[in-house]
Amino acid sequence: KQEVTQIPAALSVPEGENLVLNCSFTDSAIYNLQWFRQDPGKGLTSLLLIQSSQREQTSGRLNASLDKSSGRSTLYIAASQPGDSATYLCAVTPDSNYQLIWGAGTKLIIKP
């Protein structure tokens, strides 16, 4: 059974720092992995999607990597800003059902 774990559960850093959020999954047989952002009381915003054949994806200050063999993904945020404060969720698509298996999220606070 696929399980997704995110570490740390919460993170607070000063503005301007580079930071890394971690996501691990137990079964390397995945179709893709996605990183999402969720602001309090709001829906989800998809940040990056990495297909199983890809190693990384970049969007602006965000870079997500995928190492299927070790069951790990990282989300790197460069030059963090207070507006980056949110909960970051990773999810894997394990099979053809396309259902997502979610991590519990990392709550990120960027202090001005």
Added chain:
Amino acid sequence: GAVVSQHPSWVICKSGTSVKIECRSLDFQATTMFWYRQFPKQSLMLMATSNEGSKATYEQGVEKDKFLINHASLTLSTLTVTSAHPEDSSFYICSARGGGLAGSSYEQYFGPGTRLTVT
């Protein structure tokens, strides 16, 4: 990009009444739609998967007679919470998956969510 809308965004209802939440894919055909529920400070939990024209598949522990899902067209799915109770108060999010204009057929596009409060 692909857009998914939900209506209403926020609803308050009295205990015992029913509430319908709509999920629409605005610029693509969604062959599959998913309904999630999220309690405060917890991750999303999949409630059910619906394919257009078929009965929804519910996750274990989700009462199908209480949470009625209808996926009548390729752009609309509805979730009806019947005889709502305060413990049903939650944030409900739908997502839609489709190929073609939406890009990868494995990617889900999420609605903004509906906050339900049952008093």
